[in-house]
Amino acid sequence: MLDIELCGIKMRNPLMLASGILGSYSSSLNRIAENAGAVVTKSVGAEEREGYRNPVLINYGDGFVNAVGLSSPGAEVFSKELKNFRGGCPLIVSLFGSSPEEIAHLTSFFPFADAFEINLSCPHAEKVGLAVGSDPTLVREIVTYVKKSTSKPVFAKLSPNVNDIVEIGKAAEKGGADGVVAINTIRGMSIDILSRKPVLSNISGGVSGEAIKPIALKCVWDLYENLKIPVIGVGGITTWKDVVEFMLAGAEAVQIGSAHFYSYKLFFSLKESLLAYVRKNEPLKEIIGMAHG
Amino acid sequence: MFSVRVKNVTKHSKDTVTVTFNVSFRSFPGQFVMLNLPGHEEIPLSLSSPDSVTVRAVGETTEALVNIQPGELLGIKGPMGRPFSIPNGTALLIAGGIGIAPLIYLHDYIIGRGGEVKILYGVRTSEELINHRRFENIKISTDNGSAGFHGNVIDLLKVEDRPDRYSRIYCCGPEIMLRKLYDFFKENKLLRKVEFALERYMKCGMGVCGSCALENGLMVCSEGPVFNGVELEW
Incomplete structure (x- = not known):
């Protein structure tokens, strides 16, 4: 009753692990895959990248501010690590890079992936992520290149830190993206009032967690209105009600990251709650976009 | 995160000290703190008492920590992690x-x-x-x-x-x-x-980044750092 089909990928439920959370090793992905509809790995680039120095994450009342800085072991090492993924659910590999050619080349390392997600939205890394994801022309070119490099579905993960997320979404659609993922973290920072210094080593980072939910919901709403391709909603989802809310706004599936702070059995409990919901209501796939008139 | 001041530094040997804070944490043995030395890195350190860490200089941050002076500020997240269980005999x-x-x-x-x-x-x-x-x-x-x-x-x-x-x-x-x-x-x-x-390289220290995952998927920061022998697959 919760099963969905997202661009040809059959998923037992619409709950996906968001990129960057618990996604660096097969061992943790295997664990989440027991109950998730799909898992998205930590973003991977061509070369090894260390990321920023600690502290890279700070929690506050309603979520986190992080500036991990896209740390990655590089495509070759990471593809070996992912060989240990046991296939408990579809595996989506998140990619980042500074040029269309560079990102497109990455897909060849992961022939076992069920889909790819292009990180066009990390707000705190130089030359990659949002740096290439805020220019519609470049976004379109990147998606076109990546689509040419693989027969698997390709999703574009968008940032809210742009003038008009719909414009970027349309560019991705024109480039041939199979779906868009919205949203990545929102730029933010935190200052320690005793030492009077920014907390994060990178000074600023991206805000995630419950605080950004209304912003994410509005982005999903707008993208659903203006795009023909599926929208995957992400941003602050914590409870089953949030999942329903995002689906009503038009999300075909949702991704969840920060809420794993509360429990690693999150997907299990959300799944059970959603089952209870659909017993009294229609199947989840029928409520997608229902809030739009 | 909050800040504490260094109250005391006890030198044990040329590269090992106990740093005592001006605050005592409500904590249990086995728990750790993410300790941020301003200008250096934030690192996980086990508590050696409710108000101290005992540290050896092995890297850049621990080297600086060993030479810290009373009165200096430290950023603390924690105490975090699963503590040791308490024995009912020797x-x-x-x-x-x-x-x-x-x-x-x-x-x-x-x-x-x-x-x-x-x-x-x-x-x-x-x-x-x-x-x-x-x-x-x-x-x-x-x-x-x-x-x-x-x-x-x-x-x-x-x-x-x-x-x-x-x-x-x-x-x-x-x-x-x-x-x-x-x-x-x-x-x-x-x-x-x-x-x-156990000890692992940690980034976030609160169970979300996944950088300290063990071979069986358990997180050292949030589900450890103390593990029972039967939980490990070595």
């Missing part, structure tokens, strides 16, 4: 090198509640020993024979003791030592009694 503590840090806290915690503790403490040379005279029931091993038993702590365990007579066994030290202890206790069918305090 406890055996097995420490290797700086791995003594959380076991100092555990020792004081158990003694303070009227329990009995025996410590096996292995180091490379006698110069590395930290405050060992404060413990009543302790046996020392050194790799070079400069104090106590000549050999490593596992050999000491084999000649010295019958581990099955302890109600609970706690191990902390270099991973290579922990893995050898794991094998030994597995062979002797005692794993269920044994707890290991």
Whole structure:
């Protein structure tokens, strides 16, 4: 009753692990895959990248501010690590890079992936992520290149830190993206009032967690209105009600990251709650976009 | 995150100190804090008492921490992680090198509640020993024979003791030592009694980034750092 089909990928439920959370090793992905509809790995680039120095994450009342800085072991090492993924659910590999050619080349390392997600939205890394994801022309070119490099579905993960997320979404659609993922973290920072210094080593980072939910919901709403391709909603989802809310706004599936702070059995409990919901209501796939008139 | 001030720095040897804070944390033995030294990195450190960490200079941040002065500010997240469980009989503590840090806290915690503790403490040379005279029931091993038993702590365990007579066994030290202890206790069918305090490189320290995942998917920061022997797949 919760099963969905997202661009040809059959998923037992619409709950996906968001990129960057618990996604660096097969061992943790295997664990989440027991109950998730799909898992998205930590973003991977061509070369090894260390990321920023600690502290890279700070929690506050309603979520986190992080500036991990896209740390990655590089495509070759990471593809070996992912060989240990046991296939408990579809595996989506998140990619980042500074040029269309560079990102497109990455897909060849992961022939076992069920889909790819292009990180066009990390707000705190130089030359990659949002740096290439805020220019519609470049976004379109990147998606076109990546689509040419693989027969698997390709999703574009968008940032809210742009003038008009719909414009970027349309560019991705024109480039041939199979779906868009919205949203990545929102730029933010935190200052320690005793030492009077920014907390994060990178000074600023991206805000995630419950605080950004209304912003994410509005982005999903707008993208659903203006795009023909599926929208995957992400941003602050914590409870089953949030999942329903995002689906009503038009999300075909949702991704969840920060809420794993509360429990690693999150997907299990959300799944059970959603089952209870659909017993009294229609199947989840029928409520997608229902809030739009 | 919050800030504390350094109250006291006790030097044990040229590269090892105990840094005492002006605040005592509500915590349990085995828990750690993410300690941020402004201008350097944030690193996970086991508490050696409710208000201190004991640290050896092994990298850039720990090097700076060893030379810190009273009055300086430190950023703290925590205390975090799963602590040691408490024994209902005599406890055996097995420490290797700086791995003594959380076991100092555990020792004081158990003694303070009227329990009995025996410590096996292995180091490379006698110069590395930290405050060992404060413990009543302790046996020392050194790799070079400069104090106590000549050999490593596992050999000491084999000649010295019958581990099955302890109600609970706690191990902390270099991973290579922990893995050898794991094998030994597995062979002797005692794993269920044994707890290991592990160490991993951590980024967030609160269970979301996944950088400290073990081979079986458990997170050292949020589900450890203390694991029962049967939870590990070594």
